[in-house]
Amino acid sequence: MVNNSIQRTSKFRLFLAKEGNAYAFISGYALMFIIFIVVPVLLAVLLSFTLFDTIQFPTFIGLKNYVTLLTQDDIFMKYVLPNTIEFAVIVGPGGYLLSFILAWMLAQLPHLPRTILALILYSPSMTSGVAMSVVWLSIFSGDQNGYLNSLMLNYNFIQEPIQWLQSPQYLMPIMIIVTLWSSMGVGFLAMLAGILEINPEMYEAGALDGISNRFQEIIYITIPSMRPQMLFGAVMAIVSTFQAGAIGVTLSGANPTPQYAGQLIVNHIEDYGFLRYEMGYAAAISVVLLLMVLIFARVANSLFGSRE
Amino acid sequence: MSIFKPKRHSGIHYSGMNPKGYHPSQIKFYIILLPLSLFMLLPMVFIISHAFKPPDELFAYPPRFFVTNPTIKNFTDLFAKMSNSGVPVSRYLFNSIVITIVTIALSILVSTTAAYALSKKRFRLKQTLFAVNTLALMFVPIAVTIPRFLVIEQLGLMDTFWVHVLPALAMPVGLFLIKQFIDGIPDEIIEAARIDGANDVNIYYQIILPMIKPAIATIAILTFQATWNNADVSSLYINDESLKTFAFYITTLTSTTAGANAVAGQGIAAAASLIMFLPNLIIFLILQSQVMSTMSHSGLK
Numbered sequence: 001m002v003n004n005s006i007q008r009t010s011k012f013r014l015f016l017a018k019e020g021n022a023y024a025f026i027s028g029y030a031l032m033f034i035i036f037i038v039v040p041v042l043l044a045v046l047l048s049f050t051l052f053d054t055i056q057f058p059t060f061i062g063l064k065n066y067v068t069l070l071t072q073d074d075i076f077m078k079y080v081l082p083n084t085i086e087f088a089v090i091v092g093p094g095g096y097l098l099s100f101i102l103a104w105m106l107a108q109l110p111h112l113p114r115t116i117l118a119l120i121l122y123s124p125s126m127t128s129g130v131a132m133s134v135v136w137l138s139i140f141s142g143d144q145n146g147y148l149n150s151l152m153l154n155y156n157f158i159q160e161p162i163q164w165l166q167s168p169q170y171l172m173p174i175m176i177i178v179t180l181w182s183s184m185g186v187g188f189l190a191m192l193a194g195i196l197e198i199n200p201e202m203y204e205a206g207a208l209d210g211i212s213n214r215f216q217e218i219i220y221i222t223i224p225s226m227r228p229q230m231l232f233g234a235v236m237a238i239v240s241t242f243q244a245g246a247i248g249v250t251l252s253g254a255n256p257t258p259q260y261a262g263q264l265i266v267n268h269i270e271d272y273g274f275l276r277y278e279m280g281y282a283a284a285i286s287v288v289l290l291l292m293v294l295i296f297a298r299v300a301n302s303l304f305g306s307r308e
Numbered sequence: 309m310s311i312f313k314p315k316r317h318s319g320i321h322y323s324g325m326n327p328k329g330y331h332p333s334q335i336k337f338y339i340i341l342l343p344l345s346l347f348m349l350l351p352m353v354f355i356i357s358h359a360f361k362p363p364d365e366l367f368a369y370p371p372r373f374f375v376t377n378p379t380i381k382n383f384t385d386l387f388a389k390m391s392n393s394g395v396p397v398s399r400y401l402f403n404s405i406v407i408t409i410v411t412i413a414l415s416i417l418v419s420t421t422a423a424y425a426l427s428k429k430r431f432r433l434k435q436t437l438f439a440v441n442t443l444a445l446m447f448v449p450i451a452v453t454i455p456r457f458l459v460i461e462q463l464g465l466m467d468t469f470w471v472h473v474l475p476a477l478a479m480p481v482g483l484f485l486i487k488q489f490i491d492g493i494p495d496e497i498i499e500a501a502r503i504d505g506a507n508d509v510n511i512y513y514q515i516i517l518p519m520i521k522p523a524i525a526t527i528a529i530l531t532f533q534a535t536w537n538n539a540d541v542s543s544l545y546i547n548d549e550s551l552k553t554f555a556f557y558i559t560t561l562t563s564t565t566a567g568a569n570a571v572a573g574q575g576i577a578a579a580a581s582l583i584m585f586l587p588n589l590i591i592f593l594i595l596q597s598q599v600m601s602t603m604s605h606s607g608l609k
Contacts, residue, residue, distance in 0.1 A: 021508045022429035026437070029422035032478040035463070036456060037444055043455035102344075105337040108324045113338075119596060120345040123352060126533050126592060131555075131584040133562045134577045135351045138358065138371075150370045181348065186481070186530070186603075193603035196326050203325065228607020235445050235608060236481075242448045266450050273454040282454050289451045297446045305609075 041290065047283035054277050065284035076285075079260035080268045083172065084292075087264055088241050090176050092296065095183030096237040100230075102184065103192040104222065118192060125185035125240075133250050136178060140164040140251070165252050168261030175251065175262050179244045187233030187240075194229030195222060227304050234300035242266070242293055265289050352585070359383070359575075359582040366574050382579035389576060393549040397557065401583070404554040407472040408535045415477050415531040416524055423486035424512050428498055438487065442608070444480040453544070460545055471545045472553070476535050482527040488605040489523035490516060523605075525598035532591055537584070558584060 048065055050058035069076055102121055106114050124132075139147045142163035149161040164170045198221070206221045223230060248262025249255045255271055257263050263271075265285060273282035324333055358366070360378035389397050425431070426438050449456070456475070465471040493516065501511050517524075542556035561577040592599070 019429075019431040022425045022431040022434070025421045025425035025429065025508065025512070028418035029477070029483060030437070032418065032474060033441070033444070033480075035459065036475040036478045037447055037480075039459055040452040040455035041447070043458060044452050047455065102341070105341055107326060108337055109334055109341075110327050110329055115596070117341050117345050119593070120349055123589060123592070124348060126529075126588040127352075127537070127585050131355070131537065131558070131581045131588075132351060133559075134358070134574075134581045135355050137562060138354070138574075139351075145367065145369055145371055147371050147373070154370060181351070186606075189599060190603045190606040193600055193606065197604050198325065200325060226607075228609050229603075232606045232608040239446060239448055243450050245450060269451070269453070279454055279458075286451045286454065289448065293446050293448055293451075 044283045044286045044290070047280050048287045050280040050283075052278075052280040052283075054279055058280060061280070065281050066288075068281070069284055069288065075256075075260060075263070076268060080263050080265055083260075083263055084245075084265045086172065087176065087179075087245075088292075088296070091179045091183065091244070092237055092241040094176075095180050095241070096187070096234060098180065099184050099188035099233060099237070100191055103188055103195055104218065106192055107195040118189070121184045122189060124182040125188075127182070132178075132182075136174075136251060137165075140174060142166060166258050168259040171248060171252055171257060171262040175247050178251070179241070179247055183237070183240065185236060185240055187236030190229045190236070191226070191233045194226035198222065198225045231300060231304040234304060235297055238293060238296045238300065242289065265292070355578065355581050355585060358578040361575065361578070363575060366578075382575040383583075386576045386579045386583075395549045395552075397554075397580075399550060400552060400554040400557040403551065404536060407469070407553060408532060411473045411476045411535045412528050412531045414473060415479060415482065416527060418477050419479065419482045419486050419527055420517065420520065420524065421512065423483055423490050424516050426483075426487050427490035428493075428495070428511075428516075429508075441480050441483055445484060445608075447480060449475075453540075457544060466545050467548050467551065469551065472535070472538075472541050472551075475541070476531060476538075479527070479531065479534070482530055484608075485526055485602055485606060486520060486523045488607070489520050489602055492605060493519055522598035522601045525595040526602040529591060529595055529599060533588060536587060554580070555584060 047058060049060055049062060051061050051064075052058035106118055106121075109117070141147070141149070142161060142165065144150060144153060144161045146161065146164070148164065149158070152158045153161065162170065164174060202221050202225055203217065206217060211217050211220060242265075245264040245266025248257045248264060249267055249270075252258055252262060255267050255275070257267065266289070269282050269285045269289070272278045272285065324331065327334070354373065357373065357375045359382055360380065361375045362377055362379045362381060365372060365375060365377065387397055426434060426441075460466060460471055460475075465474070497515060498511055501515055506514070537555050538553065539555040539559045542552035543559070546552050558577065558580045561573045561580060
């Protein structure tokens with residue numbers, strides 16, 4: 001027994017000597033990562049199987065939250081899910097495609113104009129919704145003093161001011177435009193860097209192999225040569241799309257948004273979690289959201305992941 | 309003599325990527341990119357112009373885009389103002405500045421040390437930990453607001469300075485970018501230093517850190533954007549008004565739900581938004597070339 005424990009301590013010493021430093025270096029980040037990412041995700045999964053009103057201890061109710069979400073939550077099925085899919089499908093791939101095309105065009109300009117234009121295109125993404133809300137609220141203001149209303153009244157496109165942010169039919173398109181405007185973010189920069197890194201000889205070799213137009217060049221040379229950056233850009237696009245969910249509430253100033261027109265899954269979570277205190281149910285919606293992100297990321301991965 | 313030099317693009321095909329100078333084929337890109345950039349710039353030009361408008365121009369009908377008689381009255385009003393609960397605006401700004409600086413410093417520390425270990429040290433969990441972090445690139449913080457709230461409550465971080473800082477340190481993208489960058493440093497350099505008797509702290513501090521300045525600049529920018537613009541932490545975890553941030557103060561000016569007077573606050577809100585926006589732009593301008601060189605290491609395999 002004693003012998004055994006001595007052996008164990010010396011094994012531990014050996015481990016410390018060999019790997020201790022590595023764990024020490026990683027510990028600060030790992031601690032924050034576990035506390036603020038791993039634990040909340042696990043907690044969301046656990047809570048999603050419970051009934052929890054923040055006052056009483058959570059009680060286990062199995063899959064009931066998920067069943068309710070899929071079968072009885074009319075608002076989720078009728079508004080939130082279609083809205084989220086519409087928003088995500090337009091803003092995600094749309095913003096991604098836009099980022100790629102713009103990066104591709106920018107890569108064919110000399111250094112100085114490229115840098116200036118890239119900076120302009122990137123700058124909306126570094127402003128948060130907070131700094132920009134005053135701009136959007138002035139432009140889309142519902143009275144005749146709103147900039148868009150005033151412009152359209154002036155040219156007789158409309159006869160009376162439109163309540164842009166309070167009208168169900170306009171809120172979603174405005175949310176999409178505002179989000180697309182700020183979608184040239186880190187992923188855009190990564191793709192621009194990726195295109196610039198491609199060895200020029202690749203294009204010459206491609207031309208010799210019979211590539212005759214720019215479109216073929218993009219498909220057969222540019223994209224395959226920068227697959228890793230394409231994937232990084234895709235992941236960033238997916239995350240920022242789902243993260244942008246609060247925009248509808250910011251613009252319309254209300255949760256729920258007018259007639260649920262701009263209600264996205266993120267707002268639905270907040271609605272149940274912080275307004276109705278149905279934390280277990282809100283957690284189930286969170287899990288569904290995380291799964292949606294994973295599914296989108298899997299699709300991106302199968303498109304651009306390493307082919308080995 | 310240049311006539312004898314072989315041309316880089318041998319005339320078979322002009323690929324046009326990363327050109328050194330002007331070429332007529334670029335015109336079509338300018339035709340698309342210039343108007344688009346101007347359009348993208350509009351909201352930012354608007355915010356600058358709006359912040360300097362006197363009241364009669366803010367509410368002029370028909371509204372005018374550009375300011376004609378610029379004034380700094382909105383800014384003096386802003387700093388003369390107290391929030392509804394009696395906290396001066398300068399206090400929010402001070403909080404934001406301190407929080408941002410502390411968060412950036414700590415974020416650089418924890419991310420670079422962890423990235424060094426993940427890239428250059430050998431240990432059993434290395435591959436697993438990096439895989440977990442890569443998976444976490446897809447993490448959407450807004451999805452787990454509620455469990456995070458419970459964790460923060462249990463840890464007693466509510467209403468503390470640290471609740472602004474600590475959650476921001478777990479930034480998978482930052483660690484990922486730095487780790488990829490350190491991968492580009494040859495192992496031989498580190499081996500040579502080790503033979504000369506350097507320990508891990510020496511190697512990290514004297515070799516790695518000086519070589520990864522671009523990656524540090526990038527994570528500094530990402531952390532800055534995440535922290536400086538953050539209003540959620542103040543609204544979710546802070547009740548003490550004197551601990552809230554400037555970004556949060558702006559939401560009280562513009563949000564209609566909070567019962568703020570949207571009309572009276574317009575000028576102040578515009579001035580505050582400009583103060584919010586400018587540091588983003590200035591910092592990126594200074595560090596942009598460093599960011600671009602980091603981004604070429606960003607590939608996800």
